Amino acid sequence: MREYGLIGYPLSHSFSQKYFTQKFEKEAIADAVFHAFAIPSIEELPQLLKDHPQLVGFCITIPYKRSVMQYLNEASDAVKQMDACNCVRITNGKLYGFNTDVVGFEKSFIKHLQPHHTHALILGTGGASSAVEFVLKKLNIAYHFVSRTKDESKNILGYTDVNEALLATHSVIINCTPLGTYPNVDAAPQLPYHLLNASHYLFDLVYNPPKTKFLLLGEQQGATMENGSEMLALQAEENWIIWNS
Numbered sequence: 001m002r003e004y005g006l007i008g009y010p011l012s013h014s015f016s017q018k019y020f021t022q023k024f025e026k027e028a029i030a031d032a033v034f035h036a037f038a039i040p041s042i043e044e045l046p047q048l049l050k051d052h053p054q055l056v057g058f059c060i061t062i063p064y065k066r067s068v069m070q071y072l073n074e075a076s077d078a079v080k081q082m083d084a085c086n087c088v089r090i091t092n093g094k095l096y097g098f099n100t101d102v103v104g105f106e107k108s109f110i111k112h113l114q115p116h117h118t119h120a121l122i123l124g125t126g127g128a129s130s131a132v133e134f135v136l137k138k139l140n141i142a143y144h145f146v147s148r149t150k151d152e153s154k155n156i157l158g159y160t161d162v163n164e165a166l167l168a169t170h171s172v173i174i175n176c177t178p179l180g181t182y183p184n185v186d187a188a189p190q191l192p193y194h195l196l197n198a199s200h201y202l203f204d205l206v207y208n209p210p211k212t213k214f215l216l217l218g219e220q221q222g223a224t225m226e227n228g229s230e231m232l233a234l235q236a237e238e239n240w241i242i243w244n245s
Contacts, residue, residue, distance in 0.1 A: 065127025
């Protein structure tokens with residue numbers, strides 16, 4: 001029996017486990033199973049691998065997309081550049097790291113992109129934000145990170161820096177934080193949402209609920225919006241290709 005899985009913490013609602021379990025049933029793949037491994041520390045990964053010798057590959061979510069790097073034997077150029085990995089293939093006991101967030105985000109993101117979307121704000125500085133940054137560079141979209149901790153030397157603004165003047169030029173806002181994820185549906189990044197308008201494009205990597213408070217507040221101002229569900233499905237299929245290549 002081939003085993004696949006997801007590591008992260010916490011994993012109260014795993015998109016990947018549901019997606020792959022349904023995929024295996026739909027495509028009559030009888031020799032595979034997908035586990036959700038909620039490990040409170042990345043240091044538990046070596047023991048997990050020993051306990052599951054049939055593991056062929058796994059994906060990684062919050063908060064381990066950066067800390068998993070230390071366990072990789074080899075990594076793709078994109079992973080090295082981003083210092084973030086969300087997909088691992090295991091071959092002959094060696095761990096090969098990839099980043100499929102890039103593929104999922106780009107394909108889902110470009111659908112609503114308009115010519116005036118030339119500047120973006122990336123909310124959060126975790127592993128997922130690295131994939132977003134990678135894609136924005138590829139698309140020649142200028143950007144600033146926004147975080148609770150301001151650091152001008154690293155192009156990181158504080159939330160209090162997001163004002164009318166900044167939003168007038170930065171019409172794309174991408175939420176890479178877990179704020180608003182079920183069950184904490186009343187949480188949202190602290191932004192002046194009343195300053196948004198129809199020229200703005202809000203993308204939320206969160207998929208549950210389908211409309212986070214971040215997206216709802218943007219929608220009320222006429223902004224274009226997209227959640228993370230399609231991105232996750234696209235990267236899941238990319239993971240499957242990598243695991244079986």
